[in-house]
Amino acid sequence: MRVSRWRAARPGPAGWTLLGILAAGLLAAAALGLGPRDLLPREGGGATALRFFRAALEPALDYEDPVLRERASQPYVLTLLLALWRTLAFACAAILASLWGGFGLGFLASSSWWEDEAGDPGTGRLFRGLRPAVQAGVRLLIGLLRSVHELLWAVLFSAAFGLQPITAVLALALPYTGNLAKIWSEMLDEAPAGPARALRQLGARPLQVFLFGRLPRALPDMAAYGFYQLECAIRSSMVLGFFGVGTLGLLLRQSFLEVHFREVWTVLYLVFALVLLMETWSGRLRRRWRLA
């Protein structure tokens, strides 16, 4: 047979998809008229940009507004800490709710487990009959939850309930439930089937096979992803401040509107430190779990 460099190097389906994405990106950039010159500051913006970035060197440790500095009911540091606490509280409350939802939905949406069980004569007929409807319904629900961004949920819920803590928590909890359910169900599917097969063979019922055969193997990965989602939820909880929820984002918006760039940098540094801290913590936990 003759050798062909084209046949050897020809991209496969994944390669073509990647090339397609690359081409689409270039096309989009051209359509939007993007160019490196857009990054240059506009007229008069140069001075503002300079002021903004110079403020990075001296973040505010007190209110920038002299009136507030005299009359504020609480010191600036306390204001910051309270906002930080609320940022964390909203994120944690939302993730806690998502854990339950994500676990239940993720379990029902995972497919390998259903398929294995459905093919086994040791599984009841009711279970086998239920499978297609339950799985399709749950996957639809997960898609629905994920397709709406948390900020959009926040807008919808604040229209329904007004600006209450529950609004922010629900807005965060729904999409994160969807994320956790989707990724967790995939992780459960990826767990090796050997233990599940062995447990089915020794007479375990389907739910036991799931709990003691599939779940333990997937749990470290699931926990790691849960941590990652908590990090994301903290960032989102901050951004919800722009809608008036009392998190760090609210401080950020106010400082921006009043052109208090030093305060802006203080908040940004705080968020940066928080995310870094979360990352080190979750990274350390992941390493401990992964130990082989």
Added chain:
Amino acid sequence: MFELAGAAVRLGGRSVLAGLDLRICEGEQVAIIGPSGAGKTTLLRLLAAGLPAAAGRVRVLGQEPACLRPPELRLLRSRIGFVPQDFGLVPNLRVWRNVVSGRLGQRGLLGALRSHLWPSRRDLLEIHELLERAGIEERMYHRTDTLSGGQQQRVALVRALFQRPRALLADEPVASVDPARARDLLGLLDRLAREEGLTLVVSLHDLELAREFPRVVGLRSGRIEFDEPAEQVDPERLRSLYRLEDGGGAA
């Protein structure tokens, strides 16, 4: 104990076993040998009531799996210890947790949860005693993936014994260990099966090791080629069992 009459198994539309007749009595020790792809694993799973037969009759511990309702079938399975070739252990659980799973088929959901989270002293003592007999009791509280392959296999064996089974089936137990260890392991299986009064069925691809068994069943392309005491097995027949068919042979 086990009885197959004209039993056949189809997997994914392909015939894996066909027309099998086999009787294994209580307390017997049987080696099933044959080339890879002959259907040894499928035969073991059929004996363990883990697969439905497409044709023929199957009796396991005096019951017909095909006639049982799911809960009865699960109870029947819980009476047969099965050591799979891949061990089927959860690597990131501690050894005792993998062993305690052996009795899942005899426990309800709550009882199973309790035995995993807050085990009874009696369970732990029993697990320790079994691990001791398998020679790995000091590993009881270690994570399973910190054990060597041979030790993990013993964990799978102990899990099967913890079921309090009436028969022990082991699928290629020596596939991944060196010859010296292989003899060691078969000796352990033999000793434990005798002590517990269990029927023992082991699948092997090594002819030499099969000679230690009083009865050898030769399997090729899903059919039984011979079934006789080890000392009577004709070397020529053994060779023909492993001969490749023209044009590739069985997958």
